[in-house]
Amino acid sequence: MTMKRRPGLFLLVPLSLAFCLPSCRSTERFVRPQMDVPEGADATQDAALSIHTRPRWWQVFHSSNLDRLEERAFLYNRDLAHAAAVVDKAAAMASAEAAGELPQASLKAGAARQELTKGQQYSQSLPERGRDLWQASGILSYEVDLWGKLRMRSGAAQADLLASAAARDAVWLRLSAEVASGYISVCTWQEKCDIIRRVHESYEQTCSMYEKRFEQGQYPELALRRVQAERDKTLAQLRKAENELSKAESILAVLVGESPRAIISGGKTRGREELLSMTPPAIPAGIPADVIDRRPDICEWEMRLRAAHERKEAARADRYPSLVLTGELGHVSTALEEVLNQPTRLYDIGGSMLQTLFDGGRKRAALDAASAEYKATEAAYEQSVLVAFREIRDALVERRQGAAIYDATKSEVDCLRRSWDIASRQYDAGYIGLMDALDTHRSLLNGELEMADAEEMRLNAVVKLCKALGGGWKGS
Template identity: 30%
Template sequence: MMQPRLIALLLVACGLAGCAHVAEMPAVPLPEAPAYRGAPQAAAVPALQRDTWWTLYQDPELDRLQQQLLASSPDLGSALARYQQARAATDSLRAARLPSVGASADVVRTRQSENRPLRGAGSSNYYNSGTLSLSLDYELDLWGRISRQVAAGAAEEQAAQADLAGAQLALQAQLADFLLALRGADQEIELLRETEAAFGRAAGMVVERHRAGLASGLDVAQAEAQQESARSQLHQVQAQRDVLEHAIATLVGSHASTFSIQAAPASDVLPTIPTGVPSELLQRRPDIAAAQRRVAAANAGVGVARTAFFPSLRLSATGGYQSSDLSNIIAAPNVFWAIGPGLLANLFDGGRRRAEVARAEAVLDETGQTYRATVLAAFQQVEDQLALLRRYGDATQAEQRTVAASRRALDMATSRYRDGAASYLDVVAAQTTNLQARRNALDLATRQRRATVQLIRAIGGGWSFEG
């Protein structure tokens, strides 16, 4: 009589397990255009791996610092530890698929009450009790609760792995950005030192003219002020470089007080970056992959919450030896065992399970919207950097023309001053304009290089052309 009922119960369980089906991954919002709006014409460039993209900038110091970042960065170490936590949590969930086996050994000396109810007349007041036992416990996953918990844990582990890759890419990009900014500061420092020296020579010329009665004291004061202004600007840029150097030290896990980077000219190379088509971005970016896996984890979490409406079926068994004669405990008469299934159902919980399902569904909605926002932000970041590169390129060309024109104006103002046809105020104005134009040109070149770093980060770091 019991066997048909058990078969029927299992069939019902298999049928009800389908009730825990939940929603699929939300649709990905892709732009209709086949290419990014600001993307330049595609160029033939070789593939570049994610772990070597910074070699495009041809700076040996950047290569060395990137290796130090991987080895010593505390931020990267924290991200790795978070991934290891997620992996251990998944392993813990997977263990629920297997039966648990326990062993126990008890030795007890007991003194029982003389007035104990139902005590036998010849029962001793003192006795020993020894027990050796094994127990087994296993929950049948009839409704898919355990499998969905494992699926949710595996998805969270994959999300943490993507977070680790994203953290590594972000730190590598930040390091490259800082170093490019520092190299730009090196160029600006060199320019200001040259300018300070040039202004010093010009001031010396004015002093000589003043001694000869050809220039006024006002001209001398203006020339000296111009030199001191250049010196002040030099110290300000040096301070900015020091701060960048300290930031790099912390980023790669070094003490700022003992860390230094030798000044070096920035490379003139402006790398060509193939952005690919928008749909490829979903496979490239680690943060998008992490958002996808968290949607999958929340999806499985809804299934786990729904299985709470069904009873749980456990199989338990225990057996071993028990005796008051501890010297002869392992003997056939001392054997005991018990085996049997257990069914546990929650008949009333005041709406707790329904509330838990509602909470899980809200988490799924939240992760879906987060995923959508992540994708939209990714496309925005690519377009932002493409726009910056395009506009910075146009501005650089205009600034180079400004530098050339201001150089001619400075030469003419200086020549006219020597000839007595202009005041030194004209020379000061021309010097100021030329210096600002040259600094602007250097700044734009640095901004362009830094924008390429952010574009590489925005497309996920590196690229390939596999079909």
């Protein structure tokens, strides 16, 4: 009595290994590095906020022009568009890696000319030694993920996708801060131009009066030349301020994605509103507990660290045996018209295990490289955390000092305005000379320009703090 051979019996050993071997070794799970951070600043979330869920922190300024510029920048800025395209690329690569965990099916069709021996020709009663072979078959293959290698590679690709999304969010946050600072700079230079222009117009009127009286012999030439010098000096200051205003507008135009033609024409971003005279919003004391997860740059490095960990584990698992199950079902015939007939059917099913014995140290080197990449990324992650808290501290200090500088400068300008009011009255009454009046007016001009700088610093401190906190704070 003969027993029938069952093709499934050939798979017992590989399948048994497929189920038993994974229990021999487990991969290490990723754990966020522990750091000595301020109390209440450690969080446990893993992913960065998406662009659409991040708060519109710049709305604390209540500026419709700034809101419009921010939204335009998100639509047309090229850096943000590039970052979004990188996310799309990472998503495609993650899908490609995930496909490696699934069975692979393919279709094979071919034709060949076969030359037989004379013995084969006689035994098969063929009229000639050459014959054509036609084949059509489907192939199914599946690599059993014994050690988690494929899963780790897919996990690394997913982490890279999250890292690229966090990098896009970092570009978004940096862009929003640059647009806000750029708009504040434009408003500041507009304010300076207005201040200098008013003074220059005043000097123009005074100079015109002095020129008429000089021609009449009422004023000496020295007084006329002093007034003319002050007029020309303020005119030079005005031209410099207008030049800086033009530069600030060009920078802002690039940020919001203006066309080159629009940038050259200029003049589209003006509109001071009440931005410089507003009272900055109150900032809560302390550091938010979720600051690590609110900062997209930290989230980016954490995801890159996770990806490096997964690649290291995948490189380690790649040194162990791999098991591949294959199956093929098709037809082979010497006649094309009979290739799909039942008698020409064939199948092949089986499994194979592969273990590298010698590769010149390639896999060991790959593991060493992955381990080094993990250490380097870990250092970069820890550095990003340190930089984040340094930026928060600097922003808090600048916010406090900026408010103090603004208050002191405002008090100084109030005194200078009162001084100029008194000096102008005394000059008209003849109690003081022209030089004293000009000195007082010059001091007032410089004080008002310094006050505009203090206003810019005070508002930029809010921008820097919002950026350092990852996009404002709760309730902002």
